[in-house]
Amino acid sequence: MSSPASVMEPEDAAAGKDAESQLMYRIERPVYDEGFIRTKLLHRKENSTTLRQRLAQHCRCSNEKAKAALVSFLPILTWLPSYPVKQYLFSDVVSGLSTGVVQLPQGLAYAMLAAVPPVYGLYSSFYPVLLYTFFGTSRHISVGTFAVISLMIGGVAVREAPDSMFLIPVNGSNTSVVLNVEARDARRVQVAVVLTTLVGIIQFVLGLLRFGFVAIYLTEPLVRGFTTAAAVHVVVSQLKYLLGVKTPRFSGPLSVIYSLKEVLSDITSTNITTLILGLSCLIFLYAVKDLNERFKKKLPIPIPGEIVVVIVSTGVSFGLSLSADYKVDVVGKIPTGLLPPAAPVFSLLPNLVTDSFAVAIVGFSMGISLAKIFALKHGYSVDGNQELIALGLCNFVSSFFQTFAITCSMSRSLVQESTGGKTQIAGLLASMVVLLVVVAIGFVFQPLPQTALAAIIMVNLLGMFKQFRDIPVLWRTSKIELAIWLVAFVASVLLGLDYGLLVALTFAILTVIYRTQSPKSGVLGLVPNSGLYCDVDEYEEAAEFEGIKIFNSNSSIYFANSDLYVNSLKEKTGVNPERLQAAHKAQMKRREKENGNQNSPLKIYAKYKEPAVTHEVLSQNHLDEDEQRNGQLGDQHSESEHIFLEPLCAVHSIVLDWTSANFIDSVGAKAIKQVIREYAAVDVKVVIAGCSRSLMSDLDSLQFFSEVMTPEMVFPTVHDAVLRCLHSKPRPSAAPTNDTTAATEP
Numbered sequence: 001m002s003s004p005a006s007v008m009e010p011e012d013a014a015a016g017k018d019a020e021s022q023l024m025y026r027i028e029r030p031v032y033d034e035g036f037i038r039t040k041l042l043h044r045k046e047n048s049t050t051l052r053q054r055l056a057q058h059c060r061c062s063n064e065k066a067k068a069a070l071v072s073f074l075p076i077l078t079w080l081p082s083y084p085v086k087q088y089l090f091s092d093v094v095s096g097l098s099t100g101v102v103q104l105p106q107g108l109a110y111a112m113l114a115a116v117p118p119v120y121g122l123y124s125s126f127y128p129v130l131l132y133t134f135f136g137t138s139r140h141i142s143v144g145t146f147a148v149i150s151l152m153i154g155g156v157a158v159r160e161a162p163d164s165m166f167l168i169p170v171n172g173s174n175t176s177v178v179l180n181v182e183a184r185d186a187r188r189v190q191v192a193v194v195l196t197t198l199v200g201i202i203q204f205v206l207g208l209l210r211f212g213f214v215a216i217y218l219t220e221p222l223v224r225g226f227t228t229a230a231a232v233h234v235v236v237s238q239l240k241y242l243l244g245v246k247t248p249r250f251s252g253p254l255s256v257i258y259s260l261k262e263v264l265s266d267i268t269s270t271n272i273t274t275l276i277l278g279l280s281c282l283i284f285l286y287a288v289k290d291l292n293e294r295f296k297k298k299l300p301i302p303i304p305g306e307i308v309v310v311i312v313s314t315g316v317s318f319g320l321s322l323s324a325d326y327k328v329d330v331v332g333k334i335p336t337g338l339l340p341p342a343a344p345v346f347s348l349l350p351n352l353v354t355d356s357f358a359v360a361i362v363g364f365s366m367g368i369s370l371a372k373i374f375a376l377k378h379g380y381s382v383d384g385n386q387e388l389i390a391l392g393l394c395n396f397v398s399s400f401f402q403t404f405a406i407t408c409s410m411s412r413s414l415v416q417e418s419t420g421g422k423t424q425i426a427g428l429l430a431s432m433v434v435l436l437v438v439v440a441i442g443f444v445f446q447p448l449p450q451t452a453l454a455a456i457i458m459v460n461l462l463g464m465f466k467q468f469r470d471i472p473v474l475w476r477t478s479k480i481e482l483a484i485w486l487v488a489f490v491a492s493v494l495l496g497l498d499y500g501l502l503v504a505l506t507f508a509i510l511t512v513i514y515r516t517q518s519p520k521s522g523v524l525g526l527v528p529n530s531g532l533y534c535d536v537d538e539y540e541e542a543a544e545f546e547g548i549k550i551f552n553s554n555s556s557i558y559f560a561n562s563d564l565y566v567n568s569l570k571e572k573t574g575v576n577p578e579r580l581q582a583a584h585k586a587q588m589k590r591r592e593k594e595n596g597n598q599n600s601p602l603k604i605y606a607k608y609k610e611p612a613v614t615h616e617v618l619s620q621n622h623l624d625e626d627e628q629r630n631g632q633l634g635d636q637h638s639e640s641e642h643i644f645l646e647p648l649c650a651v652h653s654i655v656l657d658w659t660s661a662n663f664i665d666s667v668g669a670k671a672i673k674q675v676i677r678e679y680a681a682v683d684v685k686v687v688i689a690g691c692s693r694s695l696m697s698d699l700d701s702l703q704f705f706s707e708v709m710t711p712e713m714v715f716p717t718v719h720d721a722v723l724r725c726l727h728s729k730p731r732p733s734a735a736p737t738n739d740t741t742a743a744t745e746p
Contacts (some may be wrong), residue, residue: 031723034696034711075137075386079423088422095421096429098301099142102415103129103430104437105306106145106460108331108445109453112241113150113234114404115157115188115249118445118453119334121145122438124403128394129431133424135390137382138371140421142412142430143394145404147461148230149363151237152497153192153404155251156355160348161187163248191352192404194344198356199405200396203364203388212384218365221474221481222504224467225488226362229500231464232256232493234457239263241454242278244271244329253495273326277316278451281309285459301419306456313452314445322449329450334442341400358498363395363407364388370408374417411460480515484508519555521568524657524718533657533718547650548725549573550718552657557668565668566675575651577678584682651684653725657718659690669702673709680708685728688714689721 032041049057071077103125111121125144132143166184167177206214218226236259240247246269247262288305296302322328364387371382395405416426437445474482487507492500522535525542533550534542544550551569555561570576656672664672676686691699691714705711715721 031720031727032716033720033724034691034714034716036712037716038711072383072386073389074134075383076134076424079139083423083425088425091420091422092425093429094301095416095419095426097433098304098419099412099416099421099426100430100433101304101307102412103142103144104434105310105453105456106409106412107434108310108448109456110145110147110150111404112450112453113147113154113237113457114145114192115154116192116404117185117189117333118331118448119438119442120189120192120402120404121150122334122434122442123339123401124398124406125434126431126438127398127401127403128406129427129434131394131397132390133428133431135386135393136424137386137390138367138374138408139380139423140374140378140413140417141367141370141408142416142427143367143391143408144406144412146363146366146407146409147234147457148227148366148497149359149405149407151230151234152355152359152362153195154237154249155255155496155498156195156352157188157191158249159251160191160351189402190345191348193399193402194346194348195352195356195359196395196399196403196405197344197346198349198352199360199363200392200394200399202356202360202392204392204396206360206364207385207388207390207392210385212368212388214361215365215368215384217505217508218361219481219484219508220369221470221485222488222508223365223369224470225485226492226497226501226504227464228467229489229492230497231461233497234461236260236263238454238457241329241450242275242282242458243267244274244278244327244451245269251496253499255496256493271327273322274328274449274451277313277322277328277449278455281313281452281455282458285309285455286462289459289462296418302415309452309456310445310448314448317447317449323447331446331448331450331453334446336442337439339402342402344399355498358501359405362501363405364391367391367408370410370413374413410463480511484511513560516555516558517561517564519553519561521551521553521565521572523572524550524552526719526722531719545722545726547652548655548722549575549651549653550655550657550722552660554660556660556662556664557658557672558663558665559667562668562671566671569654569656569675573651573654575649575654575679575684577675577682577684580649580682649682649684653685653687654679655718655721655725656686656688657690658688658695659718661691661695664695664698664702666702669699669704673704676709685725686713687721687725689718690716 030036104122107121107125108118109121111118111124114121128143136143161184163179163184165187166180168180170176170178206212233256236256237249239260240263243263245263245266247259247266250258250262285305288303288308292299292302292305317323317328317330320326323330368382368384368387371387375382391407395403398406416430421427470485471482474485484504484507488500488504491503491507494500495503522537523544524533525536525539525544526532527534527539527541528543533552535552536542536544549572551573553565553568555565557565679686696714699705699714715724
């Protein structure tokens with residue numbers, strides 16, 4: 001075992017020129033175990049810096065650190081000073097105007113989802129977009145109102161300010177009441193503003209704490225199932241506007257069913273004018289969307305179907321007096337100018353904490369997923385923590401100007417990117433378009449029919465309904481991810497978006513626990529002339545070593561799966577130490593009983609078969625034949641007294657392959673130590689292979705190496721462990737031998 005290790009090298013320079021030749025490497029070294037590695041091979045670096053020195057280094061301020069902190073907090077400083085005006089400005093102007101034209105009708109429409117007057121959708125399409133230009137790291141996403149977030153806010157606003165709170169008796173009579181719409185809308189605006197303030201605080205704090213990774217817990221199947229359910233909620237909520245019926249708005253569990261029931265029960269009172277106008281807008285928008293999709297490579301900019309619908313339907317409504325003569329619901333009063341800043345009503349905070357966390361996480365998840373898609377496409381990077389800070393600032397600061405929570409919109413982002421947008425200058429110009437409408441010409445849109453806005457919302461959700469195509473794909477690729485998608489969808493439809501998200505997130509985490517509790521395990525064998533170890537049940541080339549079982553489980557070992565790991569180990573290897581010990585004791589009792597009836601010495605021979613253990617007692621006339629077959633020389637001293645006990649099991653060594661294990665906790669370590677002791681009691685040696693250095697650190701911290709557990713029983717690779725087991729396997733002879741044959745690959 002003292003041969004020096006050789007380095008990996010190519011076979012031959014000439015062979016490397018051959019296109020058909022394979023790269024080869026050869027290595028010859030001793031069999032390593034952890035004891036050798038620690039004493040001879042690896043030595044930890046000494047950390048000479050103290051905690052005080054590290055803190056001082058971290059807190060030390062310099063010009064470079066100050067500049068880096070400023071640029072990190074204001075990403076606009078990384079690209080604005082070197083902004084190529086001639087190359088980018090025209091593209092950004094075209095993109096900004098196109099996005100602004102789309103953002104205007106969407107802001108009006110999504111305000112209806114948020115249960116606030118339409119003008120507040122315009123406010124939410126201006127302030128946050130302006131702020132994101134300075135603090136965001138994505139150059140292509142379009143922030144502002146978004147259907148899913150608006151619907152979640154609307155659900156909270158309706159719950160906290162239902163219509164029943166604002167019913168006023170007529171002429172002092174309780175039998176006749178009217179709804180105070182102005183008071184109700186004012187209260188719902190307060191609820192939406194306070195919720196937005198809290199969402200901004202949560203996102204900003206999470207960004208400062210570097211919690212940008214929280215979005216990874218919202219897996220893609222979960223998000224897609226959740227947003228598909230949100231699309232169902234949105235469509236159901238817009239049916240009453242499309243039909244022109246008067247029904248209350250519901251929130252909470254089963255709100256979709258209640259809303260649909262109310263609309264269907266009142267469908268006989270449908271306003272035909274409203275329905276015809278709404279269906280016309282729906283058909284036109286669908287046709288425009290289809291044309292934009294079919295000819296997106298030929299069109300310089302997408303056809304702005306939404307703004308055409310807004311302008312035409314507003315003109316028709318004004319010219320035909322649809323509101324007065326045909327009772328068509330319209331947007332109504334849109335005040336000119338911006339509102340002065342005002343502090344939110346913080347007394348509403350206690351009831352909104354849970355909802356604010358849901359809105360904050362969903363909003364960030366939507367934003368960062370789209371930002372990463374565009375960043376990957378255009379070759380730059382986005383910072384998840386800075387995105388949290390940017391969205392938090394957008395929501396928090398804007399809430400003082402009466403906005404509701406925002407995130408990025410997929411449809412607007414695609415418009416901004418496809419029309420040539422290069423930077424957030426496009427977003428800045430889009431916000432200026434909205435500002436122009438708010439300050440100067442907002443009153444023009446007062447006759448805009450609500451059914452036209454409902455049509456805009458429904459058509460924009462077509463992309464979300466296409467996510468139903470995920471179901472057959474996930475059925476073929478991953479049943480667990482399909483289950484996450486379906487649970488997210490069904491729970492969000494039936495329980496509401498807030499509880500649905502909680503249920504879906506809990507289920508997704510449970511699937512992770514399930515996968516670690518029920519990992520795939522098996523017995524490995526060597527593929528000849530390769531050095532590869534594969535599952536013997538899956539690959540016919542993989543062959544086991546006689547007397548050695550190599551057990552692999554593709555999971556870490558911790559409190560949730562340690563018992564399952566041990567049970568799987570005993571089942572897969574077919575070696576159960578409890579059964580072997582019980583068989584040994586029964587055999588000894590039988591030997592003592594029969595020894596009194598027989599003068600000739602008996603030999604106890606244990607024959608192992610998977611999965612059970614059978615035992616045979618052979619008389620003296622079988623001894624010579626049996627010893628010859630096993631290559632064993634019996635001890636002739638005191639022939640009538642000595643009993644030769646063969647190993648109870650054909651397996652003498654078990655290798656635990658921990659290549660896939662990332663960590664182990666105290667419960668897992670205790671379980672492994674216990675099973676090693678159990679196997680040692682029946683003369684089966686257990687060794688460990690494939691531990692990473694971090695896993696070795698865990699074992700050291702848990703004081704795993706004590707008593708019979710030594711570093712020498714841990715090997716860096718499975719092959720090291722197998723060679724050591726082959727070299728040190730028990731010899732069939734009763735007399736000890738001094739075999740020093742070197743272990744080599746069989």
